[in-house]
Amino acid sequence: xxxxxxxRTIILQNHPHITxxxxxxxxxxxxxxxxxxxxxxxxxxxxxxxTFEKAExxxxxxxxxxxxxxxxxxKNEIDLIFAGDLLNxxxxxxxxxxxxxxxFLGLYGACSTMALGTALASIMVDxxxxxxxAAVTSSHFCSAERQYRFPLEYGSQRTxxxxxxxxxxxxxxxxxxxxxSSPYIEKVTFGEITDLGVTDSNNMxxxxxxxxxxxxxxxxxxxxxxxxxxDVIYTGDLGSVGTQLLYELMDDEGYNLRCHHSDCGLMMFxxxxxxxxxxxxxxxxxxxxxxxxxxxxFMEGDFxxxxxxxxxxxxxxxxxxxxxxxxxxxxxxxxxxx
Amino acid sequence: xxxxxxxRTIILQNHPHITxxxxxxxxxxxxxxxxxxxxxxxxxxxxxxxTFEKAExxxxxxxxxxxxxxxxxxKNEIDLIFAGDLLNxxxxxxxxxxxxxxxFLGLYGACSTMALGTALASIMVDxxxxxxxAAVTSSHFCSAERQYRFPLEYGSQRTxxxxxxxxxxxxxxxxxxxxxSSPYIEKVTFGEITDLGVTDSNNMxxxxxxxxxxxxxxxxxxxxxxxxxxDVIYTGDLGSVGTQLLYELMDDEGYNLRCHHSDCGLMMFxxxxxxxxxxxxxxxxxxxxxxxxxxxxFMEGDFxxxxxxxxxxxxxxxxxxxxxxxxxxxxxxxxxxx
Numbered sequence: 056x057x058x059x060x061x062x063r064t065i066i067l068q069n070h071p072h073i074t075x076x077x078x079x080x081x082x083x084x085x086x087x088x089x090x091x092x093x094x095x096x097x098x099x100x101x102x103x104x105x106t107f108e109k110a111e112x113x114x115x116x117x118x119x120x121x122x123x124x125x126x127x128x129x130k131n132e133i134d135l136i137f138a139g140d141l142l143n144x145x146x147x148x149x150x151x152x153x154x155x156x157x158x159f160l161g162l163y164g165a166c167s168t169m170a171l172g173t174a175l176a177s178i179m180v181d182x183x184x185x186x187x188x189a190a191v192t193s194s195h196f197c198s199a200e201r202q203y204r205f206p207l208e209y210g211s212q213r214t215x216x217x218x219x220x221x222x223x224x225x226x227x228x229x230x231x232x233x234x235x236s237s238p239y240i241e242k243v244t245f246g247e248i249t250d251l252g253v254t255d256s257n258n259m260x261x262x263x264x265x266x267x268x269x270x271x272x273x274x275x276x277x278x279x280x281x282x283x284x285x286d287v288i289y290t291g292d293l294g295s296v297g298t299q300l301l302y303e304l305m306d307d308e309g310y311n312l313r314c315h316h317s318d319c320g321l322m323m324f325x326x327x328x329x330x331x332x333x334x335x336x337x338x339x340x341x342x343x344x345x346x347x348x349x350x351x352x353f354m355e356g357d358f359x360x361x362x363x364x365x366x367x368x369x370x371x372x373x374x375x376x377x378x379x380x381x382x383x384x385x386x387x388x389x390x391x392x393x
Numbered sequence: 394x395x396x397x398x399x400x401r402t403i404i405l406q407n408h409p410h411i412t413x414x415x416x417x418x419x420x421x422x423x424x425x426x427x428x429x430x431x432x433x434x435x436x437x438x439x440x441x442x443x444t445f446e447k448a449e450x451x452x453x454x455x456x457x458x459x460x461x462x463x464x465x466x467x468k469n470e471i472d473l474i475f476a477g478d479l480l481n482x483x484x485x486x487x488x489x490x491x492x493x494x495x496x497f498l499g500l501y502g503a504c505s506t507m508a509l510g511t512a513l514a515s516i517m518v519d520x521x522x523x524x525x526x527a528a529v530t531s532s533h534f535c536s537a538e539r540q541y542r543f544p545l546e547y548g549s550q551r552t553x554x555x556x557x558x559x560x561x562x563x564x565x566x567x568x569x570x571x572x573x574s575s576p577y578i579e580k581v582t583f584g585e586i587t588d589l590g591v592t593d594s595n596n597m598x599x600x601x602x603x604x605x606x607x608x609x610x611x612x613x614x615x616x617x618x619x620x621x622x623x624d625v626i627y628t629g630d631l632g633s634v635g636t637q638l639l640y641e642l643m644d645d646e647g648y649n650l651r652c653h654h655s656d657c658g659l660m661m662f663x664x665x666x667x668x669x670x671x672x673x674x675x676x677x678x679x680x681x682x683x684x685x686x687x688x689x690x691f692m693e694g695d696f697x698x699x700x701x702x703x704x705x706x707x708x709x710x711x712x713x714x715x716x717x718x719x720x721x722x723x724x725x726x727x728x729x730x731x
Contacts, residue, residue, distance in 0.1 A: 056394065056520055056521040057520050057521045057522040058521060059472070059521065059522070059523075059524065063472075063496060065522045065523075105715075106715050108711055108712070108715065109715070134397070134401075135583055139499075139501060141482075142709070142711070143481040143482070143709045143710070143711060144479075144481070144501065144503065144707065144708065144709035144712075145501040145707075146707070146708075146709045146711065146712045146717075149586060149707035149720050149722075150707075150712065150717060150720065152586065153586045153588055153720050155585075155586075156585050157585055158401060158582075158583035158584060158585050159583070159584070159585055159586045159722055160500075160502075160509060160513070160583060161477075161500060161501040161502045161509070161707070161722070162498075162499060162500060162501060163477060163482065163483045163499040163500060163501040164498075164499045165482070171498060171499070175498070175513070178516075178517070178520065178522050179516070181520070182394055182395050182516065182519070182520030182521075182522070183394040183395045183396060183397065183520075184395040184397070184403045184516050184520070184581075185397075185403075186397065243522075244496075245473060245496035245497070245498060246496055246497070247493075247494050247495055247496050247497055248487060248490065248491045248493075248497045250491055369482065369483075369484070369487035369488075369499070370482065370484075371480070371481045371482035371484045372481070373446055373480070373481060373484065374446070374482075374484045374488065377443070377444050377446065377447070379484075379488060382487050382488065382491050384487075384497055384499070
């Protein structure tokens with residue numbers, strides 16, 4: 056049985072382990088500071104496909120395959136796969152994982168999807184609803200730009216607060232690991248929708264920061280812990296603007312995050328040289344970093360206890376055109392390794 | 394602990410109960426044969442809002458409020474809410490439930506969303522990850538037409554195999570019910586993505602039928618039961634074309650569904666008089682019927698053991714334009730009342 060502690064936090068008592076992980080990125084991401092961490096990359100932004108959307112589907116399949124291979128399971132042993140992406144009707148996921156033949160649970164959480172999917176997959180394994188579950192998500196700069204902003208051919212200018220959608224995908228395989236050597240998910244906190252009225256869709260970091268602060272605050276309260284109790288607190292993806300706001304919002308709550316926090320949106324690219332505005336974003340950003348760099352640090356013994364919180368902006372081009380503000384949602388998982 | 398049986402089916406041993414349910418529909422749905430079953434309706438297709446999208450958000454909030462009221466809980470007692478809809482980036486859900494202040498888990502399963510959300514909410518309650526969970530979904534004819542087909546003002550013609558998106562929303566509240574008088578979810582089978590190559594987005598029944606047959610076949614195998622063991626098997630929404638195909642596909646497997654099956658898409662409207670092509674569709678169709686008519690039959694003692702399977706077509710206008718076929722997914726829940 057899962058156990059609830061405090062208002063929001065769920066403790067997984069059976070320690071669902073991350074036994075497989077896989078990551079794939081595009082050329083620009085490979086040229087960034089984490090380039091060598093990813094399992095594979097492609098210089099072709101279409102990944103051999105005819106369209107950017109099909110390329111994104113291919114990203115998901117490649118990441119999932121790598122995670123399955125690393126977990127050393129057969130794909131038909133996977134009981135459930137949680138997946139989502141940024142595309143309308145989440146076609147990156149449905150077409151990407153169509154060939155897998157595994158029960159498919161579609162998610163939509165914008166950039167919060169990786170934590171959402173990993174949390175749900177972990178709970179399913181913890182409670183016995185699945186023996187092996189997986190979570191995967193993706194984003195693609197070119198498919199996102201043309202859907203959310205403008206077709207690339209327009210060459211439109213970007214504001215300094217705007218974030219750069221990462222071309223990438225990350226996948227995890229979760230199961231109870233008999234010998235217990237892999238990292239496991241111990242706690243989960245799902246976040247509520249938070250909307251403080253930010254309406255600038257080129258400043259999503261500002262829109263998401265309040266939801267990140269809300270979920271983190273709930274988690275600290277529920278567990279009676281603070282920033283200093285964790286090796287690192289990862290968010291994804293607040294970028295430079297949202298990160299600063301998160302620090303200020305958490306200061307107000309009495310928590311100083313500054314020495315204990317990294318944002319995946321600020322890790323993916325060289326912020327000085329790669330011209331990415333306020334940093335990376337997209338479901339694939341935190342997903343590909345979790346399924347590479349973060350997992351590598353666990354495997355190498357650098358980490359024993361981290362928080363991973365994905366943050367999503369639940370807007371659409373239609374809601375923006377209709378004058379709506381931007382709701383945010385953030386989900387958190389606590390990953391440990393003995 | 395949940396228990397797995399056979400390849401795909403999950404047994405919930407703690408009997409998460411449906412203690413609250415709420416439904417809201419539009420004018421045309423209220424004029425249909427189930428009109429009196431719904432909690433409320435509006436003759437204004439904008440439900441007092443400025444746009445169809447905001448109307449859809451309002452539908453979700455109204456249905457959720459009614460379900461919460463009927464469950465006799467306070468909204469801040471709800472630990473998790475699962476929600477999704479057909480709109481790009483699921484804005485019907487995120488904006489509809491923004492004010493609720495409840496941890497929000499976004500789903501995308503097209504018309505399969507109600508079974509997906511109810512199944513996940515039930516598992517969460519069963520395993521103790523939530524004490525009270527909720528599931529809600531919606532669709533709106535006008536927002537769907539303009540997003541998936543043409544703006545209504547074009548007055549475009551419809552093919553006879555096309556389905557009519559239901560304006561409606563249904564919500565359920567799930568919790569362990571101490572006195573045990575309400576219906577409960579006992580089994581869940583999540584479906585895989587099935588794609589037999591149908592490319593006609595005006596014939597989604599045909600695209601979804603193979604996935605419905607796949608999930609149902611798995612469930613029957615896993616549980617060693619057949620159609621005759623259930624009061625009714627509900628699907629939503631195959632319409633007239635998809636229903637016929639489901640019968641034929643299940644015949645091939647040795648199961649005769651004809652006397653044990655109803656499709657929500659064929660129940661919502663008067664198929665002779667209301668000019669809805671092959672029947673109703675949309676996440677809100679099966680959701681509003683589950684949260685009204687089906688729940689009423691349970692409460693009145695007519696039903697003791699049913700299957701409810703929502704079927705989704707995982708296409709987008711972009712995937713259709715890119716020549717892709719239409720993947721389907723179907724999730725099933727077994728609802729019982731002692």
